């Protein structure tokens with residue numbers, strides 16, 4: 001019955017969770033509103049906010065789980081990848097607890113934890129399964145053979161899917177993070193009204209930078225063309241009015257393109273590997289168009305599809321706790337000299 005306390009601090013959410021024998025008992029998140037006014041996460045401010053939030057968040061997770069510090073069997077924390085200043089706060093806190101309580105430390109890879117969020121609740125996928133991991137910093141297709149063996153078989157060569165959502169939203173004048181707002185406005189729009197090009201990238205890799213450029217030109221021309229032409233240049237006022245009058249259709253069309261890029265590669269991966277248990281994970285898996293698209297594609301191709309509960313899609317500590325649980329079972333502990341890493345090596 002291992003009791004794991006997990007800490008996540010890789011980007012701009014400070015989170016803590018308690019998990020007993022593979023079941024999530026508590027899951028707390030402190031969001032950092034401070035970044036909204038800057039249109040993106042400011043690393044320095046994120047680290048400082050983690051410093052302020054980490055003690056109350058860990059306290060809240062322990063109290064809700066009705067758990068005393070002395071009863072913890074191990075402390076799991078996000079070691080990589082992420083913003084280095086943010087990671088260091090969580091790592092240092094976890095190390096101090098490990099030292100003070102004399103309990104083992106478990107280092108967790110944030111992207112692997114997003115994948116294993118699919119093992120938090122029933123029904124769970126069977127191994128091997130494929131997971132499309134889509135967040136603000138990553139877009140990957142992961143072949144997961146076991147909780148301990150995962151391989152990235154496709155990934156973005158430029159922007160992540162979340163960045164594609166956020167950068168498109170920024171072009172539309174929407175605040176950061178724009179992904180959830182595009183999702184919201186898309187609900188009332190026509191997805192086939194504007195056609196954005198699908199990149200032709202070989203294999204299972206993705207590209208989203210071309211989409212961003214085509215949206216930029218499309219808006220500069222107030223919807224007249226996706227190709228940059230000086231003679232079509234709209235004034236700022238025309239551009240503003242065009243966006244205002246067509247926001248729902250523009251959002252629905254952008255979302256539709258991002259979702260079809262993702263699902264087409266997932267189809268290809270399933271055909272190439274013969275794997276039909278298909279999961280999604282990461283912040284963008286909260287997107288209603290992607291969730292619906294995955295279910296529809298799954299029905300058509302005979303997949304069993306899995307989507308974590310909403311609160312386990314975006315950054316959270318429950319996914320760190322479940323990964324920590326499997327690592328605990330395997331005796332995969334780390335010593336106090338472990339260093340954080342901003343990079344995403346698997």
Ligand code: KG4
Nearest residue numbers: 135136137162177179283284286287314315
């Ligand atoms: O996994 P996550 O919470 O943090 C990272 O590790 O990056 O993902 C954040 C990303 C952001 O780009 C955000 O705009 C996007 O997930 N996102 C969404 C939605 N909810 C979050 N994108 C589209 N639709 C949503 N509903």
Ligand code: ZN
Nearest residue numbers: 135282283315
């Ligand atoms: Zn994440």
